[in-house]
Amino acid sequence: MTTVVLSAHNVAGFPEGGGHFWVYLQYLLGLRQAGCDVYWLEHLKHKRDRSKDPVILSTFLERAQRFGFEGKFILYCGGEEEGGGGGPLEFLHPTAPEAEEVFRRADLLLNFHYAIDPALFARFRRTALVDIDPGLLQLWISTGQLRVPRHDLAFTIGETVGTPTATFPDCGLDWIHIRPPVCLDWWPYVHDPGAPRFTTVAGWWSGKWVREKANGKEVLWENTKRVAFLDFADLPRRTSQPLELAVYLADGDGEERRSYEGRGWHIRHSREVARTPDMYRTYIQGSRGEFSCAKPSTIRSQNAWVSDRTVCYLASGKPAVVQHTGRSTFLPNGEGMFRFSTIEEAASALESVNADYERHCRAARALAETYFDARKIVGTILGAGLA
Numbered sequence: 001m002t003t004v005v006l007s008a009h010n011v012a013g014f015p016e017g018g019g020h021f022w023v024y025l026q027y028l029l030g031l032r033q034a035g036c037d038v039y040w041l042e043h044l045k046h047k048r049d050r051s052k053d054p055v056i057l058s059t060f061l062e063r064a065q066r067f068g069f070e071g072k073f074i075l076y077c078g079g080e081e082e083g084g085g086g087g088p089l090e091f092l093h094p095t096a097p098e099a100e101e102v103f104r105r106a107d108l109l110l111n112f113h114y115a116i117d118p119a120l121f122a123r124f125r126r127t128a129l130v131d132i133d134p135g136l137l138q139l140w141i142s143t144g145q146l147r148v149p150r151h152d153l154a155f156t157i158g159e160t161v162g163t164p165t166a167t168f169p170d171c172g173l174d175w176i177h178i179r180p181p182v183c184l185d186w187w188p189y190v191h192d193p194g195a196p197r198f199t200t201v202a203g204w205w206s207g208k209w210v211r212e213k214a215n216g217k218e219v220l221w222e223n224t225k226r227v228a229f230l231d232f233a234d235l236p237r238r239t240s241q242p243l244e245l246a247v248y249l250a251d252g253d254g255e256e257r258r259s260y261e262g263r264g265w266h267i268r269h270s271r272e273v274a275r276t277p278d279m280y281r282t283y284i285q286g287s288r289g290e291f292s293c294a295k296p297s298t299i300r301s302q303n304a305w306v307s308d309r310t311v312c313y314l315a316s317g318k319p320a321v322v323q324h325t326g327r328s329t330f331l332p333n334g335e336g337m338f339r340f341s342t343i344e345e346a347a348s349a350l351e352s353v354n355a356d357y358e359r360h361c362r363a364a365r366a367l368a369e370t371y372f373d374a375r376k377i378v379g380t381i382l383g384a385g386l387a
Helices: 018-033 050-066 096-105 136-142 225-232 254-262 270-274 277-285 296-301 308-315 343-355 357-371 374-385
Strands: 003-007 037-043 073-077 090-093 108-111 127-131 153-156 175-177 198-203 209-214 217-222 243-248 266-269 289-292 320-323 337-340
Touching: 003 018, 003 096, 018 037, 018 270, 018 277, 018 308, 018 374, 050 073, 050 090, 050 277, 073 096, 108 374, 127 374, 136 209, 153 374, 198 270, 198 277, 198 308, 225 296, 225 343, 243 270, 254 266, 266 270, 270 277, 277 308, 289 308, 289 343, 308 320, 308 357, 320 343, 337 343, 337 357, 343 357
Parallel strands: 003 037, 003 108, 037 073, 108 127, 127 153, 153 175, 198 243, 198 289, 243 266, 289 320, 320 337
Antiparallel strands: 073 090, 209 217
């Protein structure tokens, strides 16, 4: 049996991020469906208040068990990676000898944690990098903001990464293109013509600032969902379709929340509806569809990016109206998925979906089955990763 270790980033340490948990879980479920023996590997940074550590650990263990991964995770702290604080690696679960035995027999490390500890990375005989930040990752590497060890293989969900149309460097890597997976067995088609609202789930401030050089000078620009939605803040006034944002708000965001509500948005804190993986799935499957804007980095890089969240909506039979992120060879515009660039296009897309709702629901599911099925994505990864 093939043994695959997946190195995730900041899931256990972010217990209120039910959607973030699903990003990596989709790959794990797909690998398990392919007959692999799979392990979840993650660095856990101690909280300033150490009394919170046991709660965080128990929450993660409970979720791993919920999805059938009891005894299939390795949590550690320390090391040289960013936030590790230096010093030797300390294995929190399981014991160090048990973890080392998994590393010894692993056929492949599937690494999403770009700043993985070098000593830990060296324990694996075959490694594959997975880029889920296309455009940004290449910027960070090429400008020295991030040091990523050399992997045997490099996968990316960015359609233009490493191609002649890319507006950013390839960092000297031969990129293998994959798509964000969704495990269709765990995300069934759910049709409810009475579902009232188009929704999305997002971190309002995640991404923060990007640093790059332009004309010989260093520049900073904001790369958040907050700034992404500014040009579309008045959309509820252009459509009769109710719109809801479930966003991870900061304590000082009350005035901004009231401003959006005054424009007609329904605003909810993501902790209310997506705090756990099950709540996240229930919220998406209870929605009419998804409406969402993309972070500025994806608009700037024009990498034809599609969100791991959007493919969950599609699999559930929920049409997606999402911001255009660049020309794609496969993403549709007008059948199950609409890609807008202006507020007028966004309003028109919502009307089109509602004019033939069931057709677009079925088209959304068909898109997930054709392009984002975890079985197919994992097949590509294993085919290249074990060659």
